[in-house]
Amino acid sequence: MSKVKVGIIGAGRIGKLHAENLVKLHRVELKAISDIFAEQVREWAGSIGIPHVTDDYKEILQDPDIEAVLICSPTDTHVPIITEAARAGKHIFCEKPISFQLEQTREALEVVKEAGVKFQVGFCRRFDHSLKKAHQTVKEGGIGEPHILRITSRDPHPPGKDYVAASGGLFFDMAIHDFDMARYLVGSEVEEVFAQGAVLVDPLFAECGDVDTAITTLRFKNGAIGVIDNSRKAVYGYDQRVEVLGAKGCVTVSNVTPTTAEISTAEGVFRDKPKYFFLERYNEAFIQEIADFIDSILFDKEVPVSGHDGFQAELIAMAAKKSFAENRPVKLEEISAVQSV
Template sequence: MGLTVGIIGAGRIGRLHADHLRFISQVRVKSVSDVAIHHLESWARERQIEVLTADYRQILMDPDIDAVLICSPTNTHATMIKEAALAGKHIFCEKPISFTLRETEEALEAVEKAQVKFQVGFNRRFDPNFRKVRDLVQNGTIGVPHILRITSRDPKPPSMDYIKSSGGLFMDMMIHDFDMARYIMESEVVEVSAYGAVLVDPAIEEAGDIDTAVVTLKFANGALGVIDNSRQAVYGYDQRLEIFGSKGSALADNHRPTTVEVSTSEHVSKDKPLYFFLERYTQAYMNEVSEFVRAILTNQPVICSGFDGLQAQRIAEAAKKSLEAGIPVKLEAVNSAASV
């Protein structure tokens, strides 16, 4: 049994997924759509992709296509999800599902009605290191969780055009960490306090965003969480996570080109963290599409569901409200009517 796939959006992430799907024997990537499709002819020919189109609906109308990967800009996601569900296609969608809770809920209702698989692209769930930490929490090795600390800092800010269309740091960047917090802790976030500043580039403030943030979380199980983000870590892509509990702690450290540490009478040194997120999370990206395929072919639940995407988005909304109001925000107060 095989799976025929179409990819909507052939930017950096769409092309990455296409390359990774080629290594899964049960998968055939038949079609790719993109508004700039004429630039992709040689790329597609090398990968034996049969159909290129500027109209994603051509993929949805193709009876050969079993599943679609939506890798287009966020403001297109909700419409495409609803149309793909109506067409009976299984769906993988990059994060976030949309920029408003109402649109996300409407898209998830369409998925539920169509009874198709739906996976959200929170790739960090599929990182072997973070999975190991979660396993240690699940099996009780660190005891009752008390504190979760997540650090996520980019090596440099994205383009200003991206900043303006991203939905803001909480929705674009820290939303990965919000999902990771729920994933590791296996408990819902009940309250959020957010602090933000512009310390990297004044142009980011002019665009209506922040570049530096610290968010504290309260979980339903009583534990606490702290997340810090920065748009610029001059030493590389800084990705660390620590869970502390009643029996001990577990730490997932940065990836580096080598594990060599040099010690002399003058200094102790080791390699800087990997610089680019595609390097750091290569295995995670491969694992997430493999798991999506597995869920479809074996009719098993996906690891990162639409509900997971919705909850991460609700936490991001709460963080934005907390930053604006300067007070903690309870998740129960964040709903679709308030986020439109």
């Protein structure tokens, strides 16, 4: 097998990003893309060389030449598409979260397991070279047993009301990346969550039953403690920092800036603000996650981010929502839909 033939389902912002990255990979042939607004993306698709555009994703699943699909459609469509794709024998890359309901996620992953296809979840931050270095440092014992994890994750501006209403809330939409990163960096499962939240940025979040500011404390099975702070508005840019303190040292990852030049004058010391948003900050990571997914197919390797990883992140998000609603720590074992996947 020299190339993997791929179809993309969903041509919104993330679907277009993946498409534009895929056409640059020599090991991939991007055959088709589907979107319910197919006519609106047809010109763009032609400009990057996608030969077929359809408003019916089933055409992609029914194409015997297509070996893998990227599911970039809204979250509430993921489970039925995953199920159909797996039964059609397609390898699957699915954007996060798999679903908003743990039981639905579990059922979808059971179908994937029965079909024997590859399944990767889109937690792109694992593919950032600095965060990978931090993970490897902890894994190899470079800082000893981890004691404290700190993650700062703040968007430069809040999304609009339509997005917020359909997002599943801050814990499922935004913090879920941080929940995955917490497991990835500490190397242990989370056993207890305590989340606090507030509406400090925009009243529309309250109108949608959501929060825009949150602090989540995690207790890991290996004894480590973590704290994650999230905000929907950091006026200075996309704020992405992590730190793991261990028995023998500490590893940190700072913000990425357009340049590292620092200008010192009588008026002060100045440097660039962080890159503005996730498309800039994690551009290389988006490319690498898809390249690794393709490699897992070509060389029959395990995918780097599994369905289990996706399920665990959703489990933490569900516990965080429950903790916030009830104002108390919640053990993950309390969540009724917990099942092994």
